[in-house]
Amino acid sequence: MDNNYDIIIIGSGLSGLACAYTLSKEGYKVCVLEKNKQIGGCLQTFVRDKCIFDVGVHYIGGLSEGQSLNQYFKYFGIMDKLKVQQMDLDAFDIISFDDDPKEYKMAQGHERFVDSLSQQFPEESQAIKTYSQMLQDICDKFPLYHLEIDKTYPDTFNHLGLNARDTINSITKNKKLQAVLGGNNLLYGGDGDITPFHLHAMVLNGYIESSWRCVDGGSQIARLLVKNIRKHGGEIHKRKEVDQFVFSGSEIKAVRLTTGEEINCKKVISSAHPYQLRRFVGGQKGHLRKAYMNRIEKIKATPSVFSAHYILKPDTVKYINSNYYHSKSEDVWNIVNDNKKNWPTAYLALTPRTSKSAIYADSFAAMTYMTIEETEQWGDSFNTVGNESPRGNSYEDFKAEKAELMLKELYKRFPQLKGNIMSVHTSSPLSFRDYIGSPTGSLYGFERDYQDPMRSALAVQTRIPNLSLTGQNINVHGILGVTVSGILTCLNFIDRKKLLTDIVSAS
């Protein structure tokens, strides 16, 4: 490893890798420092009993030819190498409720989406059309979402002040349709009183455009990107945890690792949770305002999650090319609170797609919200490299009990699982806290509040002249969201028109 870089990037999640690719392609000498033994952040996969599990990528939106993520991935030189499978055109997501045997299907392509939902809600055809158009209109207000080079941001930002639940409820009075349209809000940590409509729109629109599953997990995205970053001379180093910035005057001149090693650089991009800035700056006064740090620490995080991965007996349970979002009630905007009494009030269930078989699944995954407070008693223990089960039996028992509760719910919708589970592997908010480095193990970074959009908005450029930020806390979360975030950060270094032209013309 060298000791002098143009740009050090903290974190090898997708946003960090997007920056590393783009900047190394432009000739910058780039080095990515990742604290984990695996690259990718939320793109990491893990293997248990020979089955591959995803940490944070269950499906990807907008990956068809002509759609935004496809074009970004072409620019990264990875599109043609990805092993992906398009999900069921008639049902990428299936929404269901207790006491209702029906399964409500969301289809891919806006036209098909409208036609299909209109068949399921014949009286609501106009409302569904209006909803689909509203999603598209809102997304059009974000120029990088559709890679529109000459388009600028609109003059007013009134669209940021719309609430997701209320906007949906204003489009239709049909309670079931309202619940269906908000039924997959686990995708963005939906909270009825807070979540903005534009967040709902940007996430949903991508999946309605097209939905894809990674075959053998999402870590392939990181692996392919790393290869291409290295081709441009960029470096990626694992097990290198950044601890502090070393300053010369007002600028960072080096980063110090937890090992004490110092690496010199001209500029730094951090994709680590902004909460870590206090640690990076340490007691060195004057670099970041107290009010800025206090604000960061007060921004509420999206909830965390409990995931269970059930390993299946071979050739027993069929692969399902759709995701299931199930809620016990139609009150889909209050799941985090309801979960406290009636866990799990809602879940996402799916079968990962592996190259072993297109017919049978080798595992079944389910996730629901869990707050870090529920794991408080083990809060002082840390999963670190080389010490990966530090929390003892009581923690394992807690997780096993939760996995059993989840399974009881799953059996109601998926009786085919009965008798076919060989083992179960789980993760809790503490796993996400330790692996990703967010203080509460939050799923999608900062919570966005429609009433105060600026409260959670952090600028890419910080007060430290050579420190920029990137990632899901700075922009929208998700694979498309953090790709855009990475590119936005690179606009601090590269002319906008040139970079966007390069992206749009990549083939």
Ligand SMILES: Cc1cc2nc3c(=O)[nH]c(=O)nc-3n(C[C@H](O)[C@H](O)[C@H](O)COP(=O)(O)OP(=O)(O)OC[C@H]3O[C@@H](n4cnc5c(N)ncnc54)[C@H](O)[C@@H]3O)c2cc1C
């Ligand atoms: C359970 C779950 C399911 C999800 N499902 C989907 C999905 O189906 N589809 C979708 O599009 N999105 C999904 N997401 C969201 C998506 O995965 C994330 O929004 C995105 O990958 C975040 O990328 P990032 O680069 O911002 O951050 P991260 O991926 O969190 O990367 C940050 C990196 O920084 C490293 N780091 C932190 N601190 C330090 C330090 N001090 N020194 C060095 N390195 C450090 C971390 O180890 C990590 O690797 C899911 C997320 C979760 C958690």
